[in-house]
Amino acid sequence: MNHAKINLQVSIRAKHLKVTPIRLALLECLEQLQKPISIQELVELLPTGLADQVTVYRAMQSFVKAGLAREVNLRHGHVDYESASSSDHHHLVCTSCGRVEDFEECGMDELIRDVLKKHPEFSQVQEHALELFGTCKSCMKK
Ligand SMILES: [Zn+2]
Ligand SMILES: [Zn+2]
Numbered sequence: 001m002n003h004a005k006i007n008l009q010v011s012i013r014a015k016h017l018k019v020t021p022i023r024l025a026l027l028e029c030l031e032q033l034q035k036p037i038s039i040q041e042l043v044e045l046l047p048t049g050l051a052d053q054v055t056v057y058r059a060m061q062s063f064v065k066a067g068l069a070r071e072v073n074l075r076h077g078h079v080d081y082e083s084a085s086s087s088d089h090h091h092l093v094c095t096s097c098g099r100v101e102d103f104e105e106c107g108m109d110e111l112i113r114d115v116l117k118k119h120p121e122f123s124q125v126q127e128h129a130l131e132l133f134g135t136c137k138s139c140m141k142k
Contacts, residue, residue: 074100
């Protein structure tokens with residue numbers, strides 16, 4: 001077994017999840033892709049017959065709960081998933097063709113500080129989601 005695989009096992013165990021071949025394969029896909037992917041696409045990437053959509057969905061839910069993966073809604077008609085280990089980044093989505101680009105430096109930290117000041121009942125914000133929806137240049141020309 002190579003180092004990458006061992007690291008994946010360590011990440012899964014660190015979240016108190018059982019290491020299964022499906023979880024291992026899914027986490028490997030997410031880490032390698034570093035972009036949002038749907039359940040359907042994940043099933044297709046796995047070795048044939050390893051898991052169906054329901055199994056993959058359940059495994060992804062366990063990852064989301066454990067903080068190994070994030071759900072992303074790119075308005076593609078389904079939820080996408082991405083590795084939660086990727087840095088703070090967000091998505092710029094073309095609502096015509098579905099093109100997705102990443103962007104960083106969202107400036108959210110400052111906003112969160114201000115919001116928390118105005119909402120004293122909240123003590124902290126652990127994570128945030130931000131997707132921007134618009135039209136890409138090639139769709140604009142059509
Ligand atoms: Zn477009
Ligand atoms: Zn951010």
